Amino acid sequence: MTDDYIKHKYDPILPQKDEWPVVKLSKSRKEFVQRIASHSKDSVINITGNNIELLKEELETTLYREKLRIKQNPWLVDPDDEDDFWANVKSALVQLSSETNGSEESKKKGYHEILDNITSRYAEEIASNFKHSHYKATRKIVTFGFSRLLNAGRVKGLMSIFSKQYSLEDKIQIIGETEQIRNLASKGTVVMVPTHFSNLDSILIGWTISTLGMPPFIYGAGLNLFNIQIFAYFMDALGAYKVDRRKKNLIYLETLKTYSSEAIQFGCHSLFFPGGTRSRSGKIESKLKLGLLSTAIGAQRANYEKGLNDIGGKVFIVPVTINYHFVLEAPSLIKEHLSLTGQERYYKETDEFSTSYKISKFLVKFFTKGSDISVSIGKAMDILGNYVDKEGNSLDKDDRIIDCRDYFISNGKVTEDPQREEVYTQKLGERIVEEYHKINRIFSSHLVAFTAFEMIKKNNNKMDLFSLLRLPEEDLILEYSDFRSECQRVLNRIMEIRSEGLVHVAPHLKQGLDDIINHGLSNVGMYHAKRPLIKTQEGQITTQDMSLLYFYHNRLDGYDLEKLFK
Amino acid sequence: MTLKNSSNNSDKPVGVIGIGSFGTAIANILAAKSKVIVYARKQEIVDEINQKHTVEGRTLHENISATTDPELICDSCEVMFPVVSSSGFREVMQKFAPFLHPYHILIHGTKGLALNLPDGKSLEDVNRIKRENICTMSEVILNETVVVRVGCLAGPNLAKELSKGQPAATVVASRFNEVILEGQRLLRSDKFQVYGNQDIIGVELSGVLKNTIAIASGALAGLGLGENARGLLISRGMVELIHLGNALGGQTQSFIGLAGIGDLVATCSSTLSRNYTVGYRLAQGESLEEINNSMEEVAEGINTVKLMKTFLEGSGMRAPITENLYKVLFEGFKVEDALHYLMKYPFNVDIDFL
16 A cells, blocks of 8 residues: 555446445345344343243343433434333333243244334334435435535635536545555445544545445444534435444344444445544544444354355455544544543433534534545454455465454364354454554644654643643743754654554655644644644643644554653 | 264364374373374384274373374364464464364363464574564464464373373463363373363463473472472472463462462473473583484473563563573573573572462
8 A cells, every 4th residue: 555645537346226235225125124133132132041931031122221211312313203102112021921821832922922023113113224326315415515615725716616626536635555445346245344434434435435436334433423414414324224332231232233244244234433433532443333244254254154155255355444523523523532431331422513514614614624544454364364365365474375254164064153153253352453553644733643642641740631631831841942852853753653664654744844744733623612732822732722733633642652752 | 064964062173283202191091981083204113003002102092093194083072182383383374274173172182382473584594573563372383374263281191101091181372162172071090180271371371381481490409409409499490480370461369279389399300301301311411413413302491581582682571580491491501501501590489470
């Protein structure tokens, strides 16, 4: 993968929309949802060991939690008949447990029926509403609308709005293994796993996928996003299925996993944000949520069980990093990060993205001012993190072709072993994190934010993080000459790491140091009311918001660069 | 994936890589239930096994055959037990790597560590090492081959006692339940109990770190000291083992299990142990060189002390027994002086890890 971006036009890999897996899926949506419901039901029965008492307990827990959720945390998108549905579940449960003379068999049937109702409802709720006409319209809005905005901002003059001087491809640079992902997407099934910093990511990735000429990927989008109409429209159009983070009961989670696994087996390319949620700290994800990831491994095994041993049944994992100078939600993300003291607690979702108006305002700002974004496509891997060649064959570290099916073989047969797949999922997660750091593209703004924060930290080396964030203004001032020489040290080290192939840098990091620093200062968190880093009139470097500086600094976490300041 | 895998595992031969004294003992235990193929580097050893059913005088079960061909053993066996010394382990794995597949299961029995430094560097070139520069044998397997289903054997398993058929037990550790079950199925007998543990790193480290304490125990015996001193050493050694083991990523529970305390007590009390013998002869006034030259197989503890001492310097941790052993082994310190130093060392808390 090179650092430099080459502007490129990509032809669609499947010109006929009828060939798109996501279109095929939406055509057979009804049967698909039914299959999900029945498979999820089987897997819940399996997990409860076919024991009625355990199943009953699981149903009761689910009922209790769902009623609590409806009462305490209702959302706009929630269907109106929720109360009725759960009231019915309740009365069915009460009736079953009061029946004393019913046979064991009829009781079992009763509980299975209730379970079936719940999984059917969940499956229906999760399933996507992909419509090709919407997809086309969205694509047009995004590319046409955004590029108009872009040119209006940059090209001077009355006719600027019709200029074609800049296109979205200049603004959002796609670099890396683009040909490989296109090639594999036309032969096998791709699971894309990007880093996640902003709610904008899903739209960005959707646009990237379509620019690369690939059919839409399906992905799980937080149900909260469907509260906002403009997002709901985009999401439906991009093939999103719905993930409701409020529902943490076993039955829901099983249905969700089954959906993902079956869709991959169906051949639908998928998109997971394996961090689970936006990175609150601004760090590249280091601990991944393994639930959805495990469905990629399960789907691969299921394909081998079905005898799909060639590339058509192979699942490819493609890590992607998205690099920004600026994350709109940074102030609230870092605040949440700091207030969460190690424990996962419940909190209300975001504020900046709360209304369509605010988002539109941001988009206008974003496309009319500077600040570029780059999307780095990593090398494709098999489900255990081995790189693959052009034909999709898994390779070991000496480039010997290995058979991925062998990972599931025991006694000469493909077998299902949940504990084994659990370990595989952890390994895959570790590999993805490793790849993230390699394909990550360092920007000038990351460099200046990192250096400034580490310098302030070093000047106050007795303090813990929280005292650092409360430092008085006068302790936050850095002399430009010191700052400059420290930036040089960090940059030198980054270039060393780069030469080992462990990170990438943006082309603008190859200018003179003063230009890099100026570029970084003018771009780091550029739209925030309080800037994370500025140059004062006296030519000194300081911050207006230490927490934000910390957030942007965190982007370079994980490269051992902080050792330079010890 | 043709016929060779379609049969059931139970009538497939099991592989043993390396045929030192522990390898011999394991091969004999395995041979009671399965056909065993042994890999050895030297043709004369292979010939001896195939013609006389002995290896360097030790008797082998008649179910055991031998080969010098890694490809043959990899093709014939799904489960293999690498039992080669830690210094040669990586090289052997590199030799096997082209013939290994992800369906293979490797359960090793090597109680040592390997260095993982950038190409062309040795321990003498770097004065500090970190955790990522130290590999347990399972980590070597994962680094060098495509095999992921990896396990290890550890526990009080003195080869000479095993070969006499005395009752004993071992731990099979792996992150994969199927590996533990497979190990149990192959090894379990009326005289050999097999426990499972998922903390493979902790179990490996137990086996590795106890070797240093065994050297110290031998040294105490060599000085003519009695059971009070040994009791003191074993319990303090245990604390140090847990301290270091935690720093390297093992769980405390594993260190107080069969592979930890069990093995520690066995090796610290036995004249059959190589590491114990090294300590004993040191205390009798022999030099390390003399001892090394006269021993048939390596005492893993020597290498471990060297590695751990460098690791300690990099991490800023203290481990007085290991540090003093290093001085005795490599800096010409007298055992008496080291002991004197340890008796003055300000330990005051008995147990601080539970």
